[in-house]
Amino acid sequence: MKERTSVSNACLARLPRYLRLLKDRRESDIKTISSTDIARELKLKPIQVRKDLALVNEGSGKPGVGFEINDLIYNIENYLGVRTKKNVIIIGAGRLGQALMNYNGFENDIQIVMAFDKDKRKCNDKNIIYIDRLEEFVKKKRIKVAVLTIPGDDAQSICDRLVRLGVKAIWNFAPTNLKVPEGVVVKNEDLSASLTMLLNKLKYEEDK
Amino acid sequence: MKERTSVSNACLARLPRYLRLLKDRRESDIKTISSTDIARELKLKPIQVRKDLALVNEGSGKPGVGFEINDLIYNIENYLGVRTKKNVIIIGAGRLGQALMNYNGFENDIQIVMAFDKDKRKCNDKNIIYIDRLEEFVKKKRIKVAVLTIPGDDAQSICDRLVRLGVKAIWNFAPTNLKVPEGVVVKNEDLSASLTMLLNKLKYEEDK
DNA sequence: TAGATTGTTAATCGATTAACAATC
DNA sequence: TAGATTGTTAATCGATTAACAATC
Numbered sequence: 001m002k003e004r005t006s007v008s009n010a011c012l013a014r015l016p017r018y019l020r021l022l023k024d025r026r027e028s029d030i031k032t033i034s035s036t037d038i039a040r041e042l043k044l045k046p047i048q049v050r051k052d053l054a055l056v057n058e059g060s061g062k063p064g065v066g067f068e069i070n071d072l073i074y075n076i077e078n079y080l081g082v083r084t085k086k087n088v089i090i091i092g093a094g095r096l097g098q099a100l101m102n103y104n105g106f107e108n109d110i111q112i113v114m115a116f117d118k119d120k121r122k123c124n125d126k127n128i129i130y131i132d133r134l135e136e137f138v139k140k141k142r143i144k145v146a147v148l149t150i151p152g153d154d155a156q157s158i159c160d161r162l163v164r165l166g167v168k169a170i171w172n173f174a175p176t177n178l179k180v181p182e183g184v185v186v187k188n189e190d191l192s193a194s195l196t197m198l199l200n201k202l203k204y205e206e207d208k
Numbered sequence: 209m210k211e212r213t214s215v216s217n218a219c220l221a222r223l224p225r226y227l228r229l230l231k232d233r234r235e236s237d238i239k240t241i242s243s244t245d246i247a248r249e250l251k252l253k254p255i256q257v258r259k260d261l262a263l264v265n266e267g268s269g270k271p272g273v274g275f276e277i278n279d280l281i282y283n284i285e286n287y288l289g290v291r292t293k294k295n296v297i298i299i300g301a302g303r304l305g306q307a308l309m310n311y312n313g314f315e316n317d318i319q320i321v322m323a324f325d326k327d328k329r330k331c332n333d334k335n336i337i338y339i340d341r342l343e344e345f346v347k348k349k350r351i352k353v354a355v356l357t358i359p360g361d362d363a364q365s366i367c368d369r370l371v372r373l374g375v376k377a378i379w380n381f382a383p384t385n386l387k388v389p390e391g392v393v394v395k396n397e398d399l400s401a402s403l404t405m406l407l408n409k410l411k412y413e414e415d416k
Numbered sequence: 417t418a419g420a421t422t423g424t425t426a427a428t429c430g431a432t433t434a435a436c437a438a439t440c
Numbered sequence: 441t442a443g444a445t446t447g448t449t450a451a452t453c454g455a456t457t458a459a460c461a462a463t464c
Contacts, residue, residue, distance in 0.1 A: 008431065012408060016401035020383060034445060042385055047433060050447070063446040064440040080404055081411045088403075095307035102303060105360070105383050105400045109407075145407065152313070169410040171403055175228060175313050177250055185413055187406040191397075192313045193224035195296075195379055196288055198395040199317075199353065200220060202377040203289045205393055216455065242421060255457060258423070271422040272464040 007079075011052045015076055016107075017042055018052070022073050034066030082107040089143050091158055092150035093117040093128045096173060100147060101127065113141065118154075138165040145169045152176040215287075219260045223284055224315075225250055226260070230281050242274030290315040297351050299366055300358035301325040301336045304381060308355060309335065321349065326362075346373040353377045360384045 021041055025033055035049040042049075053067065054060075056079040061067040077083055086109055090097045093115040101112055117123055118131045129137070137143070146167050148155055155174035162170065163184055170186045172178055175193075178186050229249055233241055243257040250257075261275065262268075264287040269275040285291055294317055298305045301323040309320055325331055326339045337345070345351070354375050356363055363382035370378065371392055378394045380386055383401075386394050 009405075010431070012405055013401065016398065016404050017385070021385070036445075045433070046445085047447095048431090050445090051432080054447070061446055062440055063438070064444045066445070080408050082404060082407075086407060095303055095310060099303035099307050100399070103399060107400060107404055110403060145410070168413065169406050171406050177225070177229070183413060185406060185409045187402060187409070189399075189402060190224065191308070191311060192315060193221065194395060194397060195318060196224050196290060196315055197217075197220055198377050198379050198393060199290075199294060200288055201393045201395070202353070205376065205391060218455070244421075253457070254421085255423095256455090258421090259456080262423070269422055270464055271462070272420045274421070 007055050011055060014042075014044070014052055015056065015080055018049075019073065019076050019080070022069050022076070026069050026073065031069060032062075032066045033069055033072070035061070037066065077107075080107075082109040085109055085111055086145055087111050087113045087141060087143055088145045088147060089113060089138070090115040090147045090149060091117075091131070091134075091162075092148065093119075093122045094149060097147070097149035100149065112147075113143075134161065135165060138162070138167065143167060145171070147171045147173070149173045215263050219263060222250075222252070222260055223264065223288055226257075227281065227284050227288070230277050230284070234277050234281065239277060240270075240274045241277050241280070243269070245274065288315075290317040293317055293319055294353055295319050295321045295349060295351055296353045296355060297321060297346070298323040298355045298357060299339070299342075299370075300356065301327075301330045302357060305355070305357035308357065320355075321351075342369065343373060346370070346375065351375060353379070355379045355381070357381045 018038060021038060022033065035046040035053070038044070038049045039046040050061075053072065057067070057072060057075045059068070059071050059075070088110060090101055090112060093101070097115055097117075101115055114137060115128045116131045116134055117128055120130055122128055123130050143165075144167060146162050146169070148158060148170060150158060152174045155172065155176040156178060159170060159172075159178045159180065163180055168184055170178065170180070170184065171189065172186055173189045173191065175190055178188075180186055226246060229246060230241065243254040243261070246252070246257045247254040258269075261280065265275070265280060265283045267276065267279050267283070296318060298309055298320060301309070305323055305325075309323055322345060323336045324339045324342050325336055328338055330336055331338050351373075352375060354370050354377070356366060356378060358366060360382045363380065363384040364386060367378060367380075367386045367388065371388055376392055378386065378388070378392065379397065380394055381397045381399065383398055386396075388394055
């Protein structure tokens with residue numbers, strides 16, 4: 001596989017979008033697709049699509065024709081690493097946590113295996129259990145990935161606990177700047193900031 | 209206020225983070241803050257913080273001291289436009305939609321005024337109403353902003369309906385490339401892609 | 417005054433875009 | 441062959457970083 005370093009964050013964000021489009025086309029029994037085609041669909045430039053694909057695609061496209069859809073899917077999935085199962089836990093079984101537990105749009109390498117909550121009334125001893133059992137569970141199942149859907153105040157302390165237990169990747173929905181040691185990756189999903197950005201864009205549109 | 213055009217998307221994403229930190233400090237009755245300080249806290253470079261602040265800040269910092277926290281908050285809020293109330297509707301009152309309805313982390317300019325669902329059993333005639341009443345409601349309340357928390361298949365047709373009714377900003381949680389006319393802004397919140405990106409980063413960390 | 421920090425101007429870096437020969 | 445599209449090499453663009461004089 002190609003070197004990971006070569007792929008920018010921006011490109012990394014586009015890959016899942018390509019993947020989705022490609023799978024869509026495969027559904028319709030289409031065999032090939034051109035960068036022009038992809039670009040039109042996703043509002044990108046053909047040259048950018050080609051650049052991106054060149055970074056992750058083992059094979060190559062045919063001039064005048066395009067790319068083999070199946071090859072592309074295989075290579076992108078391979079690159080993204082979505083071909084190996086990952087067990088994920090959720091901390092905080094509030095509405096957001098439950099939404100993610102039941103979300104069926106994730107790539108099929110994602111397996112949400114358990115949710116934890118500090119409110120015993122939310123626990124059902126099946127897929128939502130009491131937060132005190134976190135240590136035991138994470139160790140036994142060797143969990144590496146956790147989702148934080150808890151209030152900001154609790155986020156850092158839970159994060160510390162998770163890191164101590166060997167969790168290496170945290171998807172954080174709490175509006176907090178988590179501090180983690182080297183080697184642990186965090187992705188902040190700042191819903192408030194996201195909506196604010198949208199509204200700011202709108203304001204700009206209106207002012208035009 | 210400064211020209212909107214000058215601020216990059218990347219900077220725009222940082223502004224809410226500054227805002228949060230600043231408000232935090234204000235809580236503790238701290239009056240000033242330096243770019244060094246902000247940078248350390250948010251893992252940025254001081255020079256970048258200064259550059260960002262220069263873009264939105266009317267006043268200016270004092271060499272050797274830093275910035276007035278109150279001024280900064282005022283100016284950033286002003287710039288982001290979070291000082292004017294916005295009425296927002298949610299389409300799709302599933303778990304995710306309900307999570308957002310009850311989310312209390314939004315800037316206080318955001319008012320979620322109604323949710324709609326096509327499943328009558330989810331409707332309560334209070335804050336969740338039947339989707340058929342969309343037209344009437346959006347027109348009467350002059351809604352400009354909508355959140356889409358519905359399955360991908362329904363997203364485009366609902367989007368079209370919203371656009372026809374004059375909605376100008378769409379926060380889309382459905383994994384779909386929405387097609388909208390010029391002048392309508394869309395922000396895609398692709399949860400699956402987001403998690404995939406995190407896991408890819410993790411893979412890269414492991415390979416190091 | 418000495419130390420800290422600002423804002424300006426210039427340099428660097430990385431990503432996007434353009435141009436085009438090669439090829440199906 | 442003509443038309444479409446690829447991948448390479450170079451140019452452009454924009455954002456981040458560095459250097460530093462000015463100033464509290």
